[in-house]
Amino acid sequence: MQITLIGTGLMGKPMAERLLGSGHDVVVYNRTPEKAKPLEALGATIAPTATHAIQASPLTIFMVTDAAAIRDIVFPPRGKPNLQGRTILQMGTIAPGESVALAQEVRVGIGDYLEAPVLGSIAEVRAGQLIVMVGGSAPQWDRWVDLLKCFGPEPLLVGPVGHAAGLKLALNQLIASHIAAFSLSLSLIQRLGVDVEVFLKVLRPSPLAAPMFEKKLPRLLDRNYAQPNFPTAHLLKDVNLFLHAAEAANLETSALKGIRSLLEKTLEKGLGEMDYSSLFETVNPRNS
Ligand SMILES: NC(=O)c1ccc[n+]([C@@H]2O[C@H](COP(=O)([O-])OP(=O)(O)OC[C@H]3O[C@@H](n4cnc5c(N)ncnc54)[C@H](OP(=O)(O)O)[C@@H]3O)[C@@H](O)[C@H]2O)c1
The missing domain is CATH 1.10.1040.10 (N-(1-d-carboxylethyl)-l-norvaline Dehydrogenase; domain 2)
Structure with a gap:
C-alpha cells in the first residue's frame, strides 16, 4: 500500500523506516528537507511539498509537533490539498478538543480523519512495540488496524476521535x-x-x-x-x-x-x- 508520512522528526523518521521495512511504498515530507533525505536511500519518495505528499496516497500519517503544525500543513492559506478520498491519521500528541476540531474540518473538506497517538519512544518504534491507541469509528478501525500493527502488536480502539x-x-x-x-x-x-x-x-x-x-x-x-x-x-x-x-x-x-x-x-x-x-x-x- 502507498502511504504518506509527514514529519520525519525523532519519531516520524523511524516510523517511516518501519513502514518501509514492512513492504509499504512510502512518500515522506518534512518541513526541513534534510531530515527526510536519509529515507530516500531506504526507498522512500520525498515529496516536494506537503500538498503533493497528501495527494500522493490514500492515507497520510501525521507525526508533527502539535495541532497548529497539522493545521498549517492541511489547511495552508494557498494551495490547499484536495482531501476527497484521503484519510488523515494523526499519531502525535495533541489535545482531545483539537483532534475533534481537526476531524470536523477534514470532514468538511470531504476527507476522513482518525487519531492513533502512541505510548513509547524511539526504541519502541524500532522494535514495533509502541502502544497504539485509536480514536475513530468501527469502520475506520477495520480499515486501518492491520497497518497500525506495523507500529505496535496490539492497537487498541479506545473510542471516538478525542478519546485516544x-x-x-x-x-x-x-x-x-x-x-x-x-x-x-x-x-x-x-x-x-x-x-x-x-x-x-x-x-x-x-x-x-x-x-x-x-x-x-x-x-x-x-x-x-x-x-x-x-x-x-x-x-x-x-x-x-x-x-x-x-x-x-x-x-x-x-x-x-x-x-x-x-x-x-x-x-x-x-x-x-x-x-x-x-x-x-x-x-x-x-x-x-
Ligand atoms: N519523542 C517521543 O518519544 C514521542 C513519543 C510519543 C509521542 N510523541 C509526540 O509525537 C509528535 C512528534 O514528536 P517527535 O519527538 O518526533 O518531535 P520532533 O523530533 O520535534 O519532530 C517534530 C516534527 O514536526 C515538524 N513540525 C513542527 N512544526 C511544524 C510546522 N509548523 N510545519 C511543518 N512541520 C512542523 C518538524 O519539522 P522540522 O524538522 O522542519 O522542524 C518535525 O518533523 C509530538 O506530538 C510528540 O509529543 C513523541
Whole structure:
C-alpha cells in the first residue's frame, strides 16, 4: 500500500523506516528537507511539498509537533490539498478538543480523519512495540488496524476521535508527575548523604516503585540528558495540553501547575531539547 508520512522528526523518521521495512511504498515530507533525505536511500519518495505528499496516497500519517503544525500543513492559506478520498491519521500528541476540531474540518473538506497517538519512544518504534491507541469509528478501525500493527502488536480502539487523544494526555501527565516526584526524593536522599543504593533497596520492592524510576536513574545520577528520546519542550507542551483539558473538566490542577513551573524553568536553562529528565537540574541545581 502507498502511504504518506509527514514529519520525519525523532519519531516520524523511524516510523517511516518501519513502514518501509514492512513492504509499504512510502512518500515522506518534512518541513526541513534534510531530515527526510536519509529515507530516500531506504526507498522512500520525498515529496516536494506537503500538498503533493497528501495527494500522493490514500492515507497520510501525521507525526508533527502539535495541532497548529497539522493545521498549517492541511489547511495552508494557498494551495490547499484536495482531501476527497484521503484519510488523515494523526499519531502525535495533541489535545482531545483539537483532534475533534481537526476531524470536523477534514470532514468538511470531504476527507476522513482518525487519531492513533502512541505510548513509547524511539526504541519502541524500532522494535514495533509502541502502544497504539485509536480514536475513530468501527469502520475506520477495520480499515486501518492491520497497518497500525506495523507500529505496535496490539492497537487498541479506545473510542471516538478525542478519546485516544485524552488517554494519551492522561499517560503523559503521569510521565511529568513521576519524573518530578522521583527527582525530588532522589535529590533529598543525595543532599542528606543517605546511600542511594539503600534508598533503592527499600523503594524497589515497595508499591511505590515505578519502572521509569530505574530507567531514568542513570541519567539523573550522571546528570546526562543528551540524545533525548522525548525532549523537555515536548513534555511541557503535553502538560499544558493536559492542564487545558483538565481545567475545562473542572479539575483541581495546582499540583500539575507546580510541575509546569519546573518544566518552564528547565527550558529557561536552555534544556528544552534535552531529555525531559533534565527537570532534575531545576529540582536539584548544581553548585547549590
Ligand atoms: N519523542 C517521543 O518519544 C514521542 C513519543 C510519543 C509521542 N510523541 C509526540 O509525537 C509528535 C512528534 O514528536 P517527535 O519527538 O518526533 O518531535 P520532533 O523530533 O520535534 O519532530 C517534530 C516534527 O514536526 C515538524 N513540525 C513542527 N512544526 C511544524 C510546522 N509548523 N510545519 C511543518 N512541520 C512542523 C518538524 O519539522 P522540522 O524538522 O522542519 O522542524 C518535525 O518533523 C509530538 O506530538 C510528540 O509529543 C513523541
